[in-house]
Amino acid sequence: MVAFLEIEYWKLSDQSHVKNITIMHGVLSFVISLLLVFRTNTAYDRWWEGRKHWGALVNNSRNLAIKLSSMLTNDADRNFFKQAIPTYALMLQKHLNDESTEHQLDEDYVIPIKHDHHRPNQVAKILIQKVTDLYKEKKITGDQLITLNPELQSFTDICGACERIKNTPIPFSYSSFIKKFIFFYVMTLPFGYVFSLGYYVIPVVVFIFYVLASLELIAEEIEDPFGDDANDLPTRKIAANIKKHVGEIL
Incomplete structure (x- = not known):
């Protein structure tokens, strides 16, 4: 919808200030990378620590x-x-x-x-x-x-x-903030990148959202390692x- 509005309806030129919104994404990409790395590492540490304790129980x-x-x-x-x-x-x-x-x-x-x-x-x-x-x-x-x-x-x-x-x-406020951050980051991507990608911005943004959301979902999946999900520890x-x-x- 954003691509259609900017290209067909508003017909924004390359001189529009909206094009410069990509500067914000360039700055925030480093921040979101740090947050997601910390999130996934923390979740994996919990999973691995649980595995070490169950290994000690076996021994x-x-x-x-x-x-x-x-x-x-x-x-x-x-x-x-x-x-x-x-x-x-x-x-x-x-x-x-x-x-x-x-x-x-x-x-x-x-x-x-x-x-x-x-x-x-x-x-x-x-x-x-x-x-x-x-x-x-x-x-x-x-x-x-x-x-x-x-x-x-x-x-x-x-x-x-x-x-x-x-x-x-993991504290709810922390995981909730990451979800909101990913949502607003991805929702604002089309506004700037339509100028350089045109309608190709649609699959690009979908792919970016898939990567970022998947990292968050993986962290949620493994942070509690004692359930019966496919990625939980095989405690049984x-x-x-x-x-x-x-x-x-x-």
């Missing part, structure tokens, strides 16, 4: 299972941890994804989950209580108890770090791998 679950496999001789105790360690990853995945579920270990062991309470904390408490009971029953020594403590403590540390990512989104698959690996070890 710590394996390490805990390896230590327990060398310490425990009772099959019932080994079977408990074989089921309980993966349960923490499963509960953390559902906690971060706001899912509700009831999970049974097997016919012999049942972890009662209260859905109005913090689910990962309940599983962590049961794990630590079981290790403490093993020490009281003299199935493990005090030194072994100290050896197991870092992995047990790391579960809650990882949960807290993931909650910090999930519960601290990671939890399943933890169950598989711990089962092989124990």
Whole structure:
């Protein structure tokens, strides 16, 4: 519409001051580039930090299972941890994804989950209580108890770090400003570039809008990495791998 008005209706000449509006776009292009780079980098940092924490959960679950496999001789105790360690990853995945579920270990062991309470904390408490009971029953020594403590403590540390990512989104005013900036930047592009591009300004402006808006949408997509979208972290698959690996070890 702008191209039609300037070319066919208003018939503006090359001497029109409207042509100089491109100076504004040249100045603001650097600003919008900085904003979008910061926006996408911040969103990716959140996604990558979440992936690092879930990677640490995988490693710590394996390490805990390896230590327990060398310490425990009772099959019932080994079977408990074989089921309980993966349960923490499963509960953390559902906690971060706001899912509700009831999970049974097997016919012999049942972890009662209260859905109005913090689910990962309940599983962590049961794990630590079981290790403490093993020490009281003299199935493990005090030194072994100290050896197991870092992995047990790391579960809650990882949960807290993931909650910090999930519960601290990018400030709304910041993301809202970028959207408004992109909108007004693109909407004013045709006024100046019609003089040099004519009707070709239509596909050019559409392409520019596609690039700028896509960067913003990509940032929105990955800034919360714990959902079920295609670009979110595969936490469900990671939890399943933890169950598989711990089962092989124990």
